[in-house]
Amino acid sequence: MRRTTSMRWLVFTAVVALVAAACGGGDEGGGGTEGGGETFRIAVVAPSASNDLAFTQSIVDAVNRIADERGNIEVAITDGTFVVEDAAAAIRDYANQGYDLVIAHGSQYGGSLQEIAPEFPDTSFAWGTAADTFGLDNVFAYEAASNEGGYVMGAMAAMLSESGVVGIIGPIEVGDAKLYVDGFAAGVKATDPEATVNINYTGSFSDVGLAAEAAEAQIAAGADVLTGTAQMVVGAVGVAKDKGVLWFGTQSNQTSLAPEIVVASQVYHWEVILSEILDAIGRGEKGGTSYEIDLANGGIVIEYNEQFELPDDVKQKAEETIAGIVDGSISTE
């Protein structure tokens, strides 16, 4: 029996090495540090995939857009860090490598950032979605007024629903998801007080199968318009498409998932506040400010699906609602 021990370790090591190789593949960029000089270096650490059509993609797209716009910006991304310890290691790594701005894109990373940021006073950190900078002068915070876009699309949903039942699928009732869900529900109710809004939180950000069954449950309960938030909703969109039920997306443009039934998506353009953060850093500020994207500053945009024939009165209602929220005459509460 003894002599097998070394073999077991060999196998174990081999497997671990393979895993490490596979996980490491998710990283992009990061190498080639000879740039130096003027190049501004931004690193992003985010929980799910760069192209999840949801939360993570929203920041990756934004950073790339701002890099294209301004030029002379180097971008490194570590995605898929749904394990907070992995994210913390990546954040520390980027800070060590001398990145100018390290973005921790996930409210679950706050605790780690609070520990790491004071160790790197010359590095700027940004984290979201959150409003708390921990009183640290090298931490920016950012969040999205996702209730605003939710409210606008809720108003549209109320007009498009024939059954008078609108269904919302959430992950866990916190943060950005809660804001969006509550905003959407308020938008439906404000437009059609008679309408029924059914809300189910699945209890998971990632369980695609459960999200699909949540959509089935909503449709069985009479819903003919659905929405949902977090990366697991791709399962729900599939069910909505099969059953011919309308869908509103959020965080990224979800039209490509089902061009037949996606009416519109609330899209986050974080570059609006990233731009402000970069300007602040340019002025010598390392942090200490919190930012919000909303309809007024153009960080939140309602993107309509061009392939969907949206009735004129619904479109008009949406535009009026947006204008009302921007000028303050409509409250999304």
Next chain:
Amino acid sequence: MSDLLDQAIVVTAIAGGIRLAVPLLLAGLGETFGQRSGVLNLGVDGIMLLGAFAGYYTVLQIGNVWLGLAVGLVVGAVLGLATAFISVTLGAEQGISGIGVYLFGLGLSDLLFQKLVGTPRPIDSFPRVPIPGLSSIPVVGEMFFRHSLVVYLAFLLVPASIFVINRTTFGMNIRAVGENPEAADSVGVSVARVRYATVLIGGVLAGMAGAALAIDLGIFQQNLTNAQGFIAVALVYFGAWRPLGVMGGALLYGLVNSVVLQLKTLGIIPRSWSDIAAMAPAVITILALVLVARRFRQPAALAKPFLREA
């Protein structure tokens, strides 16, 4: 009108529970074979993930859902063989090597998805095949007899597994090897060969479970299975290493899940209870199976590598 609505809700809840049970049932049945022969494969979820990606990618490229399922099955077989090599030939610590296989599958499936696909793109799902006659029975027909062929197949594998394990020479060898490998070895049964076969079956069914999940949902995403493979392993324990127990557990888990979702949708479970309710499927399933299965004991040689002393 309200009666019709109630009926639709009950039908959806039951049919949804059955759908949710299928990947757990397939993976759990496969794991039952391995464990009855003494091999604990904790890598099921990793195999499911790679089977899921392989099946998804095949359908995305070629458009044939059955070919997708077949490719998922083949990928499962390859990983089953790799697992057997690690745990049978090399005699590795099964708890640790299984986690290695899981992490490998989790990482590689995500990497391949990122490199080959990128943004989640929808694919075709299995067609629903109503069973003639039975599917037109009111209510019951809709619950049980309007699923895809994969669902029927998964449930047909239950009696097939019972037959193989209890009524065939192969099954007798599986049980002998799982209870007392030395004795089986001394009467000329190749412990290694039997265990390779059972772990291979486990791999095939895990790959199939993953592919069935991805193709049924019509989408792939990082960590699509969301640890269902680990739930399947748990169901084998709590189902007392018997196919019927595994089926009962998978169905109970799926049904509680879909009923809880339905009750949340209707507002019967208040939103403040939502997170607690999300734990109900696991808690109820474990309690029920522990109560039912406590008189059974695990295969004596489970998770113990067998190495013939030269």
